[in-house]
Amino acid sequence: MFRSSARCFTVSKPYELQRCKHTATTSKLDEIREKLRQGPTLADFVSEDRPKNWDDYEGKLKREQGETERLRLPPWLKTTIPTGSKFSELKQQLRSLKLSTVCEEARCPNIGECWSGGKHGMSTATIMLMGDTCTRGCMFCSVKTSRAPPPLDPEEPYNTAHAIKQWGLGYIVLTSVDRDDLPDGGSAHLAETVREIKQQNKEILVECLVPDFRGNRDSIATVANSSLDVFAHNIETVERLTPFVRDRRAGYRQTLKVLETAKEINPDLITKSSIMLGLGETDQQVEQTMKDLRAVGVDCLTLGQYMQPTKRHLRVQEYVTPAKFAEWEQRGTELGFLYTASGPLVRSSYRAGELFISSLLKDRKAKTA
Numbered sequence: 001m002f003r004s005s006a007r008c009f010t011v012s013k014p015y016e017l018q019r020c021k022h023t024a025t026t027s028k029l030d031e032i033r034e035k036l037r038q039g040p041t042l043a044d045f046v047s048e049d050r051p052k053n054w055d056d057y058e059g060k061l062k063r064e065q066g067e068t069e070r071l072r073l074p075p076w077l078k079t080t081i082p083t084g085s086k087f088s089e090l091k092q093q094l095r096s097l098k099l100s101t102v103c104e105e106a107r108c109p110n111i112g113e114c115w116s117g118g119k120h121g122m123s124t125a126t127i128m129l130m131g132d133t134c135t136r137g138c139m140f141c142s143v144k145t146s147r148a149p150p151p152l153d154p155e156e157p158y159n160t161a162h163a164i165k166q167w168g169l170g171y172i173v174l175t176s177v178d179r180d181d182l183p184d185g186g187s188a189h190l191a192e193t194v195r196e197i198k199q200q201n202k203e204i205l206v207e208c209l210v211p212d213f214r215g216n217r218d219s220i221a222t223v224a225n226s227s228l229d230v231f232a233h234n235i236e237t238v239e240r241l242t243p244f245v246r247d248r249r250a251g252y253r254q255t256l257k258v259l260e261t262a263k264e265i266n267p268d269l270i271t272k273s274s275i276m277l278g279l280g281e282t283d284q285q286v287e288q289t290m291k292d293l294r295a296v297g298v299d300c301l302t303l304g305q306y307m308q309p310t311k312r313h314l315r316v317q318e319y320v321t322p323a324k325f326a327e328w329e330q331r332g333t334e335l336g337f338l339y340t341a342s343g344p345l346v347r348s349s350y351r352a353g354e355l356f357i358s359s360l361l362k363d364r365k366a367k368t369a
Helices: 023-038 085-096 111-116 156-167 187-200 217-224 252-265 283-295 322-335 351-368
Strands: 127-129 171-176 205-209 230-232 270-277 300-305 339-342
Touching (some): 127 156, 205 351, 252 270, 270 351, 283 300
Parallel strands (some): 127 171, 230 270
16 A cells, blocks of 8 residues: 655654763663664754745755665655644544544655645545554555454444544545455455445545455455445556565555456446655656556556655655656546546545545536436
């Protein structure tokens, strides 16, 4: 799953450390200081005054072969620290209902805007179902992994629907961790959540960013026939890089087959996928991936910048410019996608995309009626 990886920090004034009496303690503190010194600083993530033309940026955007130094974050990827009463209220409500969000687990750089309501004043969050621990270990993703995650919460479908009803949203995005430990991959749990949401609010539109269920047709059908409106499954990267970027159980061709199968089972579904850029892919490989997605009937596509979550994860090979992202958006239109969202901070559940898809689905329903 395409999950963003920029960290959000809160800041407090440093306190002067007292001199340690024991050598072992001093050594440990020195080790911690060194780790902090080598890591990213707050300045790497806080917004600066932005120039009118990003083409004027003269910083290094691409690592050459053999280089080990981290690329410095370009100014167009610097985001504000999340604050505000709406942000705090939403976080508290999610905790009280024992709900996880991909916004937090994947360290999304847009969390401040979405949770605080942004310029439109409407708070949104992407609910992550089936817990916060995944059975897979993709090299780009910061979500926790385990071969045996905790059991599913039977109250989660109702709690999720209850929270969404309280928010009064017209469009909601659900996602989930991979649960290869479950016989059906958790498809029945996802479908039950969708049905519960629809039962409590018949007008709401539901998008589900699903796992691949190891390609199992019955599991795909369970979700595709659950009254879902948008079936999303991310291809993440180009075919050449897939074995190095994704868990070995997540194949490029398998992802295409999942999206194709969902469309076969329920032709009325809008299908959607996402690509990360900046991992070392070529333009030709990105375009071929876009063509492969269109060939299996994918309707909507998002493209965004990969951002390294921790030092244990894959390094960014290139920071793609906003101008280049604009070119990919145009190419998506030319290839026939109903909607292409392409930009450095664009993520799978992109708010502008949700507004477009919502309008499209409502128009379809009106015509059917």
